[in-house]
Amino acid sequence: MKYYIKLLRPKDWAKNFFIFVPSFFARHIFIAEKIEHLLAGFVAFCCIASSIYIINDYRDIDDDRKHPLKSKRPLASGKVKPSYAIIICIVLIILGSALAVLANPNCHFLFILVVYFFLNLAYSFGLKNIAILDMLILATGFVLRVKGGAIITHVDSSDWLIIMTFLLALFMAIGKRRDDLLLKASSGTEMRKSVSGYNLEFLNTMLGLFGAIIIVAYISYTVSPRTIVRLGTYRLYYSSLFVIAGIMRYMQVVFVTQRSGSPTDILYKDRFIQITIFLWILSVFILLYLPNSPIFN
Template identity: 50%
Template sequence: MPLHYSTPATTSIEKKTSRISGKASIAAVIKLIRVKQWVKNLFVFIPSFFAGSLFDFGQLQQLAIGALAFSFVASSIYIVNDYQDRHLDRLHPKKRFRPIASGEINGVAAWILVIIFSLSGLAIAGALSMSFFYLLIIYFALNLGYSFGLKNIPIVDLFIVSAGFLLRVYGGGILSGIHVTHWLSLMILLLSLFIIIAKRRDDMIITKKTGEVVRKSSQAYNLQFVNSCLSIISAVTVVAYIMYTVSPEVTERFQSDYLFITTIFVIAGIMRYLQITFVEKKSGSPTTILFKDKFILFTIISWIVSFYIIIYTT
């Protein structure tokens, strides 16, 4: 595949890129592989947490290594995606500062990093478990498809990103030997869709302000459609979580009738995210929200603590 192509609008930047050596700075590489996004790979710990076996050291070690494997492969996908989107990113007020879009890292260096990180992640996965290795292959292939065109298909793009979170959870289930229930799968699907749609809405707000299309699939959406989807998904997520906490299957497994209490933090967290999306219009970076929004942090920590008390101490 060709590594470079140019348009009149980006000729000067491409010339700058061609003069940059393949030896990118450490800071640029860290930014390119999006180390901050590695927090998403903590999803591999979810099955163990819900099963009440999170403090099994051997299992915890396996999951940590598995999360690292996911991180490496995910970083290789981020690089591919950034390379494919470099022209559109230059029109985005924030994404234009990404290493490839800005010309800080050239195409050759980017593809070398893709090979290094993808092979490293898959090698680690293979050393852990062949089942986990095959799952990571599926994740890698699915996201390559996303980067090379599936992301331009409306609605399909949303479910592919959401599937990435589900695969992380199933990967955690494989490594810990824990069955991932339909309840857990459904909750992860709904929650990830909610966050992804909110992020798409942020792209549409930018397009409305600047007139530049920052994501091709967004042309098939409008604010009314996205707002309706957010309302539906948030409502279904809350209802599904309530049904989960009061279902006989779950209460019997955890031997507790008090799981419904954790619903408070789920509802509060979703309401705050909707506020960030509709009122503050800052839903473009879920990771930033997770780290910086004090209310979201409080609800997440409170949910974890309350669930921990119910699962591990009662």
């Protein structure tokens, strides 16, 4: 049973928490009805994402067997039969679609899921082999999660929120591609065709560039007059400290410890990153939900 669970890649479901971001910033996170719909949407995204993972693993069985880590995946290792995996994939697609309608009866959220599914299907069937485009598609998937969350709860997903989500996802994707490149250099085996379109100098430059852009974008968002009026506080820039710390830590992981292969692994294992994210969430929560706290008086 554990191999069938592993087939779904539940640890990667953490990416789907981006669906809650619009409601969090709109101060709707404690409205019971909206949370119920968001949870249904979250599970729907998990189902569709897992179906894509299965399709991707099915297509990459031979390549994954050459990878030191991916060779342990259920399909590549032979622990799960391909025919069973396809049946599970179909069930997940049906369940995800049903939950999407439950979360948003007018089917706008379902449309987002359909776009996400076919975009990632195209990625699995060849677009992932095109350098730069592969990372842009991954980053777009995070934007769709945010848009989906905004649609479910009928809140405005600001331009800044979309931009920062895209930049952050692209930043992490660059770090992952850098790890793929280092793996190719150490093993002599090309694990991903798009890696041939990158080199260390290019990826190192992109990491530094996007790290700086994310920090500037976030600070600009927090001090924007529109943001101050919309959120009712000019102090949101306080939370920039944790954004800067998080970016610095991720770059330290990439350049110093050389273990940027999976952003989700970093999230689950790196205590510094976990504490930074927690403090960022806490600071934004206090600033948006507790504006009359004695801290600010």
